[in-house]
Amino acid sequence: MPNLPRKHLFDLPEGVIYLDGNSLGPLPRGVAERLESCARDEWGRMLIRGWNEAQWMDQPARVGNLIGRLIGAPEGSVVLGDTLSIKVYQVLASALEMRPDRKVILSDKGNFPTDLYMADGLIRSLGRGHELRTPAPENVADAITEEVAVVMLTQVDYRTGRMHDFEAITRKAHAVGAVMIWDLAHSAGAVPVDMTANGAEFAVGCTYKYLNGGPGAPAFIYVRPDIAETVRPALSGWLGHEAPFAFDLDYRPGRAVERMRVGTPPVLQMTALEEALKVWDGLTMDEVRARSVALSELFIREVEARCPELTLLSPRGPGARGSQVSFGFADSYAVVQALIARGVIGDFRAPDAMRFGFTPLYLDEGDVTRAAEILGEVMAERDWDTPAFKARGRVT
Amino acid sequence: MPNLPRKHLFDLPEGVIYLDGNSLGPLPRGVAERLESCARDEWGRMLIRGWNEAQWMDQPARVGNLIGRLIGAPEGSVVLGDTLSIKVYQVLASALEMRPDRKVILSDKGNFPTDLYMADGLIRSLGRGHELRTPAPENVADAITEEVAVVMLTQVDYRTGRMHDFEAITRKAHAVGAVMIWDLAHSAGAVPVDMTANGAEFAVGCTYKYLNGGPGAPAFIYVRPDIAETVRPALSGWLGHEAPFAFDLDYRPGRAVERMRVGTPPVLQMTALEEALKVWDGLTMDEVRARSVALSELFIREVEARCPELTLLSPRGPGARGSQVSFGFADSYAVVQALIARGVIGDFRAPDAMRFGFTPLYLDEGDVTRAAEILGEVMAERDWDTPAFKARGRVT
Numbered sequence: 001m002p003n004l005p006r007k008h009l010f011d012l013p014e015g016v017i018y019l020d021g022n023s024l025g026p027l028p029r030g031v032a033e034r035l036e037s038c039a040r041d042e043w044g045r046m047l048i049r050g051w052n053e054a055q056w057m058d059q060p061a062r063v064g065n066l067i068g069r070l071i072g073a074p075e076g077s078v079v080l081g082d083t084l085s086i087k088v089y090q091v092l093a094s095a096l097e098m099r100p101d102r103k104v105i106l107s108d109k110g111n112f113p114t115d116l117y118m119a120d121g122l123i124r125s126l127g128r129g130h131e132l133r134t135p136a137p138e139n140v141a142d143a144i145t146e147e148v149a150v151v152m153l154t155q156v157d158y159r160t161g162r163m164h165d166f167e168a169i170t171r172k173a174h175a176v177g178a179v180m181i182w183d184l185a186h187s188a189g190a191v192p193v194d195m196t197a198n199g200a201e202f203a204v205g206c207t208y209k210y211l212n213g214g215p216g217a218p219a220f221i222y223v224r225p226d227i228a229e230t231v232r233p234a235l236s237g238w239l240g241h242e243a244p245f246a247f248d249l250d251y252r253p254g255r256a257v258e259r260m261r262v263g264t265p266p267v268l269q270m271t272a273l274e275e276a277l278k279v280w281d282g283l284t285m286d287e288v289r290a291r292s293v294a295l296s297e298l299f300i301r302e303v304e305a306r307c308p309e310l311t312l313l314s315p316r317g318p319g320a321r322g323s324q325v326s327f328g329f330a331d332s333y334a335v336v337q338a339l340i341a342r343g344v345i346g347d348f349r350a351p352d353a354m355r356f357g358f359t360p361l362y363l364d365e366g367d368v369t370r371a372a373e374i375l376g377e378v379m380a381e382r383d384w385d386t387p388a389f390k391a392r393g394r395v396t
Numbered sequence: 397m398p399n400l401p402r403k404h405l406f407d408l409p410e411g412v413i414y415l416d417g418n419s420l421g422p423l424p425r426g427v428a429e430r431l432e433s434c435a436r437d438e439w440g441r442m443l444i445r446g447w448n449e450a451q452w453m454d455q456p457a458r459v460g461n462l463i464g465r466l467i468g469a470p471e472g473s474v475v476l477g478d479t480l481s482i483k484v485y486q487v488l489a490s491a492l493e494m495r496p497d498r499k500v501i502l503s504d505k506g507n508f509p510t511d512l513y514m515a516d517g518l519i520r521s522l523g524r525g526h527e528l529r530t531p532a533p534e535n536v537a538d539a540i541t542e543e544v545a546v547v548m549l550t551q552v553d554y555r556t557g558r559m560h561d562f563e564a565i566t567r568k569a570h571a572v573g574a575v576m577i578w579d580l581a582h583s584a585g586a587v588p589v590d591m592t593a594n595g596a597e598f599a600v601g602c603t604y605k606y607l608n609g610g611p612g613a614p615a616f617i618y619v620r621p622d623i624a625e626t627v628r629p630a631l632s633g634w635l636g637h638e639a640p641f642a643f644d645l646d647y648r649p650g651r652a653v654e655r656m657r658v659g660t661p662p663v664l665q666m667t668a669l670e671e672a673l674k675v676w677d678g679l680t681m682d683e684v685r686a687r688s689v690a691l692s693e694l695f696i697r698e699v700e701a702r703c704p705e706l707t708l709l710s711p712r713g714p715g716a717r718g719s720q721v722s723f724g725f726a727d728s729y730a731v732v733q734a735l736i737a738r739g740v741i742g743d744f745r746a747p748d749a750m751r752f753g754f755t756p757l758y759l760d761e762g763d764v765t766r767a768a769e770i771l772g773e774v775m776a777e778r779d780w781d782t783p784a785f786k787a788r789g790r791v792t
Contacts, residue, residue: 011440024444032435035664039428043610044407047741048420056611083659085633086482093521109645114634114659117647121632125489126521134645208660214439215452215663236517237481238510247746249505249530251513263479263510264604266665267611268431345443350643 004291009279010212010362017371019346022186022324022357025212025276034275038268050267059270060239060261064220066277067211070285071184071203072194073222079257080273081265084185084206084219086235088152089118090260091202091221093234095150095179096122096130098201102149103130106178110137110157115183119152137162141172148178155193156186156322159349161314163322166193170200185209188220190292190323190359192285195222210323210359213273221260228256237262279361291360292323295368299325299356302369306376313353324357334390335375338383344371400687402757405675406608413767415742418582418720418753421608421672430671434664446663455666456657460616462673463607466681467580467599468590469618475653476669477661480581480602480615482631484548485514486656487598487617489630491546491575492518492526494597498545499526502574506533506553511579515548533558537568544574551589552582552718555745557710559587559718566596581605584616586688586719586755588681591618606719606755609669617656624652633658675757687756688719695721695752695764702772709749720753730780731771737785738774740767 011027012018018026042054051057064078071078081087092105105119116134123130135143137157144151151173156163166182173180180200187193189210195203203222207213223231233253238244239261242252253259297318303310303325310327329335332354336346339354346356358368378384407423408414414422438450447453460474467474477483488501501515512530519526531539533553540547547569552559562578569576576596583589585606591599599618603609619627629649634640635657638648649655693714699706699721706723725731728750732742735750742752754764774780 011436013441013443016443018443020444024439024446026443027435027440032432032440035435036428036432039423039431039610039668040407043420044423044428045409047409047412047414047422048416048743049736049741050420050611082478082482083633085659086478086631089631112634113637113643113645113647116645117632117634117637120647121630124628125630127524206660214435215446216661216665218662219659232520234517234521235482235485236513237479238508238513241509241513245746247509249509249512251509251516263481263615264602265612266614266662268664268668269612269662272435272664340445345445347444350641 004283004287004360006279006361007364012362015343017344017367018362019344019356019358019371021212021359022209022355023347024208024215025210025359026362028212028276028279030278031214031272031275035268035272038271056265056267059267059274060265061258063270063274063277066274067188067207067220070280071188071222072196074196074225077225077228077257078220078222079260080218080220080270081261082219084204085114085118086262087204087219087221088115088183089122090234091181091204092119092122092150092152094231095181095202097232098179099149102147104147104149105130105132106140106143106148106151107132107134108137108140108153109134110159110162111154112158112183112185115152115154137164140164141169144172144176144178146176148176150179150181152181152183154183154185156191158186159313159353159355160326161322161324163191163320166198170198174199186322186324192289200224201227207273211273212276212279214269214276217269217273218266221257223257223260225256231259233259235262239263239265288360292358293318295358295360295363295365296321296323296325298365299358299368299372302372303327303375306372307379309379323359324355326353326355328352329354331384331390334384335378337389338378339375342374342378344374400679400683400756402675403760406758408758411739413740413763414758415740415752415754415767417608417755418605418751419743420604420611421606421755422758424608424672424675426674427610427668427671431664431668434667452661452663455663455670456661457654459666459670459673462670463584463603463616466676467584467618468592470592470621473621473624473653474616474618475656476614476616476666477657478615480579480600481510481514482658483600483615483617484511484579485518486630487577487600488515488518488546488548490627491577491598493628494575495545498543500543500545501526501528502536502539502544502547503528503530504533504536504549505530506555506558507550508554508579508581511548511550533560536560537565540568540572540574542572544572546575546577548577548579550579550581552587554582555709555749555751556722557718557720559716562589562594566594570595582718582720588685596620597623603669607669608672608675610665610672613665613669614662617653619653619656621652627655629655631658635659635661684756688754689714691754691756691759691761691764692717692719692721694761695754695768698765698768699723699771702768703775705775719755720751722749722751724748725750727780727786730785731774733785734774734779735771738770740770
């Protein structure tokens with residue numbers, strides 16, 4: 001089973017095995033130089049003219065097309081901007097307007113909290129008696145009833161890596177007349193997604209995880225093309241206007257998904273992301289997925305052989321699992337700190353999960369085997385059982 | 397009258413006189429290198445640990461304090477993030493909740509359109525019969541009545557530079573029981589502002605104009621400290637949560653203005669901004685204002701002596717004018733193109749304004765006199781009256 005020949009495209013520190021690309025992807029080579037040149041040669045030399053000459057204004061749509069390719073979305077259906085929280089708010093507000101007679105938003109307890117917080121805030125702002133239901137992930141399908149206005153789920157659970165049945169959930173949502181929103185935060189660049197085949201109305205996601213866009217990289221938003229021009233954009237900012245530079249006093253939504261743009265795009269972040277996406281040239285998501293499954297399976301096998309104290313929190317079957325593997329242990333926080341001290345970077349998620357992301361663009365079998373060995377050593381030698389590693393600090 | 401000794405802190409192109417810092421400030425020296433090192437040494441080397449080790453997580457509040465100093469806001473009352481459009485939405489939604497019995501939002505026709513668009517979108521989402529009133533700027537004070545829930549104004553008019561009476565408007569708003577929101581987009585770094593003395597509940601602004609934060613730099617938001625912990629944040633994202641990394645399912649607003657944070661901060665943009673703000677070390681806004689008035693007065697005098705065809709659109713009295721000067725002319729668009737071709741960069745705002753921003757950090761009397769001479773040549777030689785300069789392209 002060959003490794004993907006992409007590791008040389010990343011600038012990884014010596015002596016580090018990075019299993020946290022599911023939280024923040026590493027620096028692709030060329031991005032630091034591109035950022036410097038964006039500042040020096042575009043901002044510095046072109047000044048205000050950069051909006052046209054360096055095509056900053058078109059960047060949110062141009063980068064949207066690069067991401068569209070990775071999630072099975074057609075040209076012109078994805079645009080970049082803001083943060084995932086903001087994009088969740090936009091799609092949820094738009095979706096609720098499409099079902100004014102229904103009051104239930106269905107999500108799950110495995111969703112990333114900000115999605116739930118944004119929904120809660122929207123419900124309170126609207127003040128129209130909407131209700132947010134959050135069953136356990138495995139009970140979502142049964143909870144999709146004709147009361148439901150919108151089903152809003154993150155495809156891959158951030159704690160466990162558990163994957164929802166992408167096709168079946170959308171089918172069921174549509175069968176009862178609900179609008180479907182997928183959060184692809186842990187999917188884009190990790191698992192094959194075909195938005196066109198899926199048929200969901202909306203998708204959102206972030207670009208600093210498997211897409212390696214850098215800390216605080218902008219979010220993406222997809223609207224199904226056949227409805228894009230009927231959707232009323234919540235957060236109707238000037239760059240979602242049909243003619244932003246007419247400076248009309250009245251808002252008229254722009255064409256297709258571009259109406260979901262809000263304010264001035266973060267050019268420096270967008271440029272880092274655009275450069276970072278070059279590592280995907282010529283790759284298919286099926287290749288990436290095949291390697292990610294192989295690496296995840298290898299890790300589980302090697303860890304379970306060495307660390308009987310750890311409980312697999314992720315689904316055992318690779319088809320039900322995204323590109324991460326989580327183990328449970330009472331002192332997971334301290335274990336993660338001890339691993340980092342030995343050069344293996346994973347992360348901790350409350351209350352007791354250690355998470356490891358597998359991103360075959362820059363990880364190979366040697367890395368994965370070595371990481372499992374080191375985890376075995378940390379557990380065998382009780383590295384983690386020291387006050388320094390057990391101190392609770394802020395964990396990101 | 398001495399020039400401010402700051403020009404050497406900017407990396408301006410040879411042969412350019414830049415009078416568009418009111419739209420996009422130029423590149424301060426050191427920012428391109430700082431960006432490159434943020435990518436290479438922080439993101440690249442620290443990876444996920446950058447959130448703590450490089451203090452990315454605290455950056456929105458840390459940079460908020462730097463900006464707070466320039467707008468008379470105390471420590472801990474300003475935070476950075478998102479775009480100005482998003483921040484307008486947040487303060488307006490919060491303000492409306494503070495006056496549930498009133499239905500009128502008062503702004504003016506001189507406000508930047510995105511502020512009006514965001515208000516319009518919020519009104520439509522709420523569906524509770526709010527009304528947006530937009531009188532002419534000079535009629536705003538008279539329109540502040542007891543029907544008004546919120547007065548939301550941009551202090552300096554983006555087209556004309558006309559300044560509202562900052563103190564009197566806030567006093568009148570408070571006298572009738574309305575909440576006051578100031579948009580400081582064209583004020584921060586341009587005119588002295590004292591939020592504490594003013595007493596307005598909220599202020600927002602952007603950082604890519606007079607604060608030179610770079611294209612797409614994040615916005616700032618100020619909440620008056622005595623009410624900050626009673627304000628319910630609209631757009632309740634995880635980084636505004638009291639304990640983001642507890643990953644609770646329920647939202648609890650964070651302390652003070654930090655509750656107005658939403659999603660993951662744009663670290664690369666924040667870092668460029670933080671570095672760019674170093675040019676303000678040791679300067680007071682009163683010094684900057686005195687120089688900006690002197691330069692603006694000089695420009696008006698020199699242009700009016702040379703260009704009788706142009707009409708001053710800005711207030712003549714410097715006390716009623718921000719840090720920009722606008723002239724009206726039927727073919728302003730073409731004149732601006734012709735000026736750019738001769739190295740003087742101003743900009744055009746529909747329908748007929750040419751705008752010139754005066755930012756004494758990097759402009760001196762020689763620049764201003766030379767710019768007026770070139771404008772005189774463009775008008776005298778009818779440079780602008782050519783098809784190339786008259787063609788309408790996108791203007792930013």
